Amino acid sequence: MILKKIRNKIDIIDAEILKLLKLRVELAKEVYKVKRALNRPLVDRQRENEILTRIREEASKIGMDPMLTLKIFKGIIRLCHESQRKLTTVSPGHKEALNREATLKTSPPQRVTLNLTTVKTSETVGEDGLLKDSEFLREAKLMVVGAGRIGKFIVKFFRGKVKEITLISRNPSKAERLAKQFNVNYSIDYSYASQANLIIMAIPPHNLAEVASRLRGFLKPGTIIVDTSSVKKGVVESVLSILPNHIEYVSIHPLFNPARIRSFKGLTVVVIPVKGERAWRLIAEVFKDAGLKVVISKPEEHDRVMSVVQVAHHLAYLAYALTAYELLNPRELHEYRTRILQYTLTVLGKLKDNLEVIKTIQELNTYGNEAKIKLLENMKQLSRISDENWTRLREALSKLS
Ligand SMILES: NC(=O)c1ccc[n+]([C@@H]2O[C@H](COP(=O)([O-])OP(=O)(O)OC[C@H]3O[C@@H](n4cnc5c(N)ncnc54)[C@H](OP(=O)(O)O)[C@@H]3O)[C@@H](O)[C@H]2O)c1
Incomplete structure (x- = not known):
């Protein structure tokens, strides 16, 4: 009896989710029509990134698995793109653009x-x-x-x-x-x-x-x-x-x-x-x-690789810069600097000269969030010393260097 009641509630929630999804798809179609009228690009990755970042943060706050929740929302965004693609009144130019987007999206990286x-x-x-x-x-x-x-x-x-x-x-x-x-x-x-x-x-x-x-x-x-x-x-x-x-x-x-x-x-x-x-x-x-x-x-392959080569890489250095600045004063850091820290400070100087480009890459690389989450997970895991983690680390270092 209790089970049945709970299942009834789940059915009601599922029906609500479905209605909300329908509403979201309709709004995406409206967006499409406005963009078409204004001759604006059909895909706005910055906006999508903002949505996904917000969802991930909100999911974490309320105790949901951020990665799984992200996957669901990426699926919802795909659903909206699909509905935009099916609009029958697309102009030939935009239809071609949508087709090209579809090709670029679905071609396997090669x-x-x-x-x-x-x-x-x-x-x-x-x-x-x-x-x-x-x-x-x-x-x-x-x-x-x-x-x-x-x-x-x-x-x-x-x-x-x-x-x-x-x-x-x-x-x-x-x-x-x-x-x-x-x-x-x-x-x-x-x-x-x-x-x-x-x-x-x-x-x-x-x-x-x-x-x-x-x-x-x-x-x-x-x-x-x-x-x-x-x-x-x-x-x-x-x-x-x-x-x-x-x-x-x-x-x-x-x-x-x-x-x-x-x-x-x-x-x-x-x-x-x-x-x-x-x-x-x-x-x-x-x-x-x-x-x-x-x-x-290809665009996907480039961004996937660059999410590690640039997004996670830059973030690790920049987070270190903030940490050093907030825990020590610059004089102390320089007085006690090791040779390897000197190298890091040189890298930070180079990053400082290019900060706007770095910020844009952090914002726009669509694979960036996954790389950032992985980086944060690894930092958390490595901060807890365990033989298992350090074996993993030794293996990674010997393969990478
Ligand atoms: N910096 C790097 O290490 C690097 C490496 C590889 C690729 N890139 C890429 O190369 C591009 C340029 O980077 P950058 O480092 O040369 O940046 P930058 O030094 O900031 O120069 C960008 C130039 O773009 C022009 N610009 C900015 N907004 C514009 C607008 N709304 N309309 C027309 N022109 C505008 C400005 O030129 P004017 O003021 O002369 O109009 C500005 O000097 C970016 O896409 C970046 O991602 C950068």
Whole structure:
């Protein structure tokens, strides 16, 4: 009898959950319609991350398993995406964008073998009138959007490799100063995109969609668009959904802070083919020729790996910085510093110079939460000394180092 009563209550709750899910799906459809009307990107990873972070924190507070709860909510978000996809009134452009998102989401991560020997080198102008392969770079008019660290690196890197470089900045005096320094053109006008055939957007990930929208109307067929964002999933899909069909798009991630490099040799750049075979091969080849290591990847694979390489890694260092600062005064820390602490302080100095980019990666990497949770779990476990934990640790250290 008691069991039956409890089960009745569970049935009522399940029915309520179902109604609430239906309500959430309807609201997601409303969001979709508003975004479509405003021509806004369909997927907003930042918003999704915020929701998932809030859910995880609230689940922990009320004694629910945060990881399992997260899984359920990720499923709910998928359900909402699915309902948006099924909307029958989608415009052809948005339908295509949704399909591309679906393809990007469902394709299993795969490592593409880079076979640059297959790149053609002899052709110049093809039947379609577009400059081909090797000629493309030599004749390219490169537009670099953003005069920050990566923008400057791109200008330095491509100087002498392309016909003409124009640096676009929102700040005319900064643009003029840098253009003089590097002996390139400058502008504050996005309409220069109509003359360019290679455009590299070296700007923060959350501004890419807006800048892509502003460039959109000026892009001529065959133009290659490149972004340099440190986060790919969500960002690449948004940019792709905005760009016109007649362009090619490749996403890259230089795995270094360009402010501190002296030579390109030994550096790594990740190249993510998005649209057009020629674009990613050209970009991969130009970096490879300059002595950089090129890793070909996909948005999901890139972000999954970077959630460990960057998100958890940075967080561990930053949490240590706060701990040291709050427990000791800086003078004490320096007076008693060991050689290995000196190394850590050097790393912290590098992180300090790049804090905004690091914060954005912490916010936007969709795999970041899982890596952070794992890091916190391991810290908690290791703080309780046990032979089992230390055996695990020894094994990890011997495999990693
Ligand atoms: N720093 C690194 O170590 C590193 C490494 C690999 C990849 N990345 C990625 O590369 C990109 C640029 O990073 P960064 O280090 O060069 O950053 P940064 O030094 O802060 O420069 C970013 C530049 O983007 C431009 N910008 C900012 N908001 C904009 C907006 N709303 N519209 C148009 N332009 C805007 C600004 O240029 P103007 O003021 O000239 O307009 C700014 O100087 C980011 O996506 C980052 O994730 C960074």
